[in-house]
Amino acid sequence: MSQILDGNRVRDLIKAECGPRVQRLHERAGRPPGLAVVLVGSNPASQVYVRNKTKTASDLGIYSETITPDPAITTEGLLKLIRVLNGRPEIDGILVQLPLPGHIDEQAVLLEVAPEKDVDGFHPLNMGLLATGRPGLRPCTPAGVIQILKRHDIPMAGRNAVVVGRSTIVGKPMALLLLAENATVTICHSKTKDLAAVCRTADILVAAIGRAAMITADYIRPGAVVIDVGMNQVTDRAEAERIFDAAKLEAFEKRGSLLVGDVHPGDMARLASAWTPVPGGVGPLTIAMLMQNTVEAAERRTGCAPDA
Ligand code: NDP
Numbered sequence: 001m002s003q004i005l006d007g008n009r010v011r012d013l014i015k016a017e018c019g020p021r022v023q024r025l026h027e028r029a030g031r032p033p034g035l036a037v038v039l040v041g042s043n044p045a046s047q048v049y050v051r052n053k054t055k056t057a058s059d060l061g062i063y064s065e066t067i068t069p070d071p072a073i074t075t076e077g078l079l080k081l082i083r084v085l086n087g088r089p090e091i092d093g094i095l096v097q098l099p100l101p102g103h104i105d106e107q108a109v110l111l112e113v114a115p116e117k118d119v120d121g122f123h124p125l126n127m128g129l130l131a132t133g134r135p136g137l138r139p140c141t142p143a144g145v146i147q148i149l150k151r152h153d154i155p156m157a158g159r160n161a162v163v164v165g166r167s168t169i170v171g172k173p174m175a176l177l178l179l180a181e182n183a184t185v186t187i188c189h190s191k192t193k194d195l196a197a198v199c200r201t202a203d204i205l206v207a208a209i210g211r212a213a214m215i216t217a218d219y220i221r222p223g224a225v226v227i228d229v230g231m232n233q234v235t236d237r238a239e240a241e242r243i244f245d246a247a248k249l250e251a252f253e254k255r256g257s258l259l260v261g262d263v264h265p266g267d268m269a270r271l272a273s274a275w276t277p278v279p280g281g282v283g284p285l286t287i288a289m290l291m292q293n294t295v296e297a298a299e300r301r302t303g304c305a306p307d308a
Helices: 007-029 044-059 075-087 106-112 124-131 140-151 171-180 195-199 237-243 246-255 265-271 283-302
Strands: 034-038 063-067 093-096 160-164 184-188 204-207 225-228 232-234 258-260
Touching: 007 140, 007 283, 034 044, 034 075, 034 283, 044 063, 044 283, 075 093, 075 106, 093 283, 124 171, 140 171, 140 225, 140 283, 160 171, 160 195, 171 184, 171 204, 184 195, 225 265, 232 237, 237 246, 246 258
Parallel strands: 034 063, 034 093, 160 184, 160 204, 204 225
Antiparallel strands: 232 258
C-alpha cells in the first residue's frame, strides 16, 4: 500500500507554527511581520496567486500590502519602487510576482530586492548562501518539498535523489537542499541522455519540468518516493484519456480542463512507495513557506529570533 504525502496537512502544521512567532514579534518588536507584494499587469493566474498570498498573510496576523504599479512602468521605475520598499523598516519581505511583463528586465528587478527581504529566496546572494550551506532565505517551493519529506519521516541521507528540472526557482535549489540533507543528488534537464534510466536510479524522484504527466512507469523505480512539483492544465481530450482514470475523465468532461503534475498519476500511485498528489501535494506548501520566510526575515531584522 503506497503512502500519499499530504501537503495540506504539512501546510497547516507550518502555518500553525507561524502563529506564536508572529505573536512574539508583536510583543517584542511591537509590530507584526510585514510583506509587500508587487504585482505588475493583469495576468489572471498572478492575480489569484497574489490574493491567496495576502489572504494567508492576513489569516496569520502578518501585515501585507499589494502594490500594483501602472502596467507600463519601466524597469527603472520598478527598480525605484523596490528601493523604496527596501528602505521601509516595517516591510520585512518583498515579493515580486512573476512573470513580469516582457518589457521589464526581470533579473534586474529580482537583483534589486534587498537579500534580507528576499522572501522568495531568488536573489543570487541567498542562492549563494544555500550553495555554501549558510543560513538564509530559501526558495519556497523546494523548501516546501523538504518539509513534506521530513514531516512524513522520509529519510534523505545517503539516498539517491534525482531532480528533473534545473530552473532557478525549483530544480537547482531543490538539488542543493537535498544535498544539504546528505542525499546523493543527480540533476537532469532537457539535454539529459536516457532520462528514464537515470530516473530509475532514484530512491527519491522529484519532477519539476512543466510537462503534463511526462514521467511515466518506465521512469519510476518500484518503491521510490516520488515528488511531483508540476502544475499543468490539461485541455486536450486525447491527452486527458492518456492521463486520467474514469472518475477523473468524468470531471474533465464537465470542466473542459483538469490540473495534472509532471508525473503520470496512475503510474505514480501504482509504483511509488510514497508520492505527492496534484493537487494537494507540493502546491499548498509554497504559500506556507512564503509566510515562514516572512516571519523569519522579520525575526532576523528585529533581532527577535525564537532563541534570542
Ligand atoms: P521551467 O520551465 O523554468 O524549468 C523546467 C525545467 O525542466 C528545465 O530545467 C528544463 O530543462 C526541464 N525540462 C523541460 N522539458 C524536459 C524534458 N523533456 N526532459 C527533461 N527535462 C526537461 O519550470 P519551473 O522550474 O518554473 O517549473 C516546473 C514545474 O513546476 C511547472 O509545472 C510549474 O508549474 C511547477 N511549479 C509548481 C509550483 C508549486 O507551487 N507547486 C511552484 C513553481 C513551479 P532545460 O533547463 O534544459 O530547458
